Amino acid sequence: YPFDMDDLEEKQLLGAGAYGKVIQYKHKPSNSMVAVKRVRINMDNLLIGELAVLEEAMKRGKCEFIVCFYGSLKCEGEVLICMELMKYSMDKITENVYAIPSRIPEKQLMHISYSIVQGLHYVKTVLNVIHRDVKPSNMLIGLHGEVKICDFGISGKLIDSIAKTHDVGCRPYMAPERLQPDEDSSGYGILSDVWSFGISLYEMSTGTFPYGHFKNAFEQVTRVVEGDAPKLPEDFPYSDCCKDIVHSCLRKNQYERPNYVQLLKDKFLKDYKLANDDMAAWIKTLTL
Numbered sequence: 109y110p111f112d113m114d115d116l117e118e119k120q121l122l123g124a125g126a127y128g129k130v131i132q133y134k135h136k137p138s139n140s141m142v143a144v145k146r147v148r149i150n151m152d153n154l155l156i157g158e159l160a161v162l163e164e165a166m167k168r169g170k171c172e173f174i175v176c177f178y179g180s181l182k183c184e185g186e187v188l189i190c191m192e193l194m195k196y197s198m199d200k201i202t203e204n205v206y207a208i209p210s211r212i213p214e215k216q217l218m219h220i221s222y223s224i225v226q227g228l229h230y231v232k233t234v235l236n237v238i239h240r241d242v243k244p245s246n247m248l249i250g251l252h253g254e255v256k257i258c259d260f261g262i263s264g265k266l267i268d269s270i271a272k273t274h275d276v277g278c279r280p281y282m283a284p285e286r287l288q289p290d291e292d293s294s295g296y297g298i299l300s301d302v303w304s305f306g307i308s309l310y311e312m313s314t315g316t317f318p319y320g321h322f323k324n325a326f327e328q329v330t331r332v333v334e335g336d337a338p339k340l341p342e343d344f345p346y347s348d349c350c351k352d353i354v355h356s357c358l359r360k361n362q363y364e365r366p367n368y369v370q371l372l373k374d375k376f377l378k379d380y381k382l383a384n385d386d387m388a389a390w391i392k393t394l395t396l
């Protein structure tokens with residue numbers, strides 16, 4: 109539906125990221141709640157192309173694994189992106205915002221992984237876009253346990269322009285080949301997103317970030333580019349399937365990583381349906 113600032117009533121701040129903030133509003137005409145991402149922009153890096161992606165996503169109709177886009181608005185140095193309001197986000201779970209352990213149980217993680225890979229695959233094959241900002245804060249969960257990916261249309265050019273002005277250290281999910289692109293590296297490919305997915309999986313399955321805390325961008329580049337790929341601890345309590353998928357996504361040579369089609373056939377994702385009932389029960393523990 110077409111939306112207008114006057115239709116919106118501010119409710120609460122949902123969070124803030126590198127490009128702006130996300131606020132919950134009530135859309136008065138429909139009496140429904142929406143999430144609005146407010147991105148500060150200077151007019152020369154207008155997000156026309158990026159918004160076109162979101163509009164395309166809207167026209168294409170539904171994919172159950174991506175957050176719905178409702179419309180956008182430009183006003184006074186800001187772009188407002190109106191989208192479906194989701195209940196929980198994976199970053200808040202790993203950061204212990206809810207009263208549950210930050211480590212996500214294995215069955216639920218299977219379900220989450222399946223949904224995220226399906227969403228990323230859809231974005232790539234149907235919308236022809238590479239996400240470029242895969243991380244737990246862009247993985248959202250609805251009230252009934254549905255898992256969706258967000259921020260896929262606005263990540264591309266925006267990320268590059270932000271990267272120039274901000275410390276790269278605020279983007280710790282970045283693949284080695286992106287931190288130090290070699291001369292013949294031909295643009296951003298999905299395999300770099302697969303790395304970011306691997307880092308996210310590591311974080312969600314252990315409750316900790318694999319590299320600890322980077323002191324600065326130099327340390328990040330040194331450790332990610334020159335160091336060994338992260339390895340799960342010996343006493344990792346989940347199955348070998350889980351361990352294997354994390355390690356396969358975290359191969360330093362991008363060409364050794366699985367693509368989405370391969371990931372969807374992975375043992376860890378294939379049995380995601382086993383977790384359907386567990387998902388709803390787990391969501392209830394979040395609401396407490």
Ligand code: ADP
Nearest residue numbers: 122123124125126128130143192193194197245
């Ligand atoms: P980030 O770069 O950390 O993803 P964002 O500005 O995209 O920063 O998002 C900030 C926070 O807002 C996220 O942590 C997420 O929890 C929340 N958020 C984003 N989109 C939605 C949404 N559609 N529904 C509910 N919460 C959201």
Ligand code: MG
Nearest residue numbers: 125245246259
């Ligand atoms: Mg985000």
